[in-house]
Amino acid sequence: MDAYTENPRTNVLSIVSLVTSILGLAVVPIILGHISLAQIRRTGEQGRVMAIIGLVLGYLTLLGYLIVIGIAVAVFVSRGMSGS
Known part of the structure; x- marks a missing residue:
């Protein structure tokens, strides 16, 4: 029996989604967050919380x-209508 068990990898797109959302981008973290959640569901990788935070x-x-x-x-519009 091996004493070393490998931890699941963290999904890279979830990290990128979180970082781009912190940088103030809007569309990029939304797209990457949804893609990373689908990948995490399929592969069992870690990073679900980061992806959700990036999405939010x-x-x-x-x-x-x-x-x-x-x-x-x-x-x-209001300035244009008032003639100022």
Whole structure:
């Protein structure tokens, strides 16, 4: 019997998803997070929590960007209509 048992590898895409979400990217961590979760489910690798955190941060960042864009559009439209 071997005393050394190998730990499952950590999925690289889950790490990249987490890092890119911390960097403030929105679409990249969402795509990579979904791909890594599918790979983790299929291969049994570790990294599920990192992938989920990357997904959550990616979706929150995307929501933030959409809110900022919506506010900017509303400001520009209201200034254009008021003639300022």
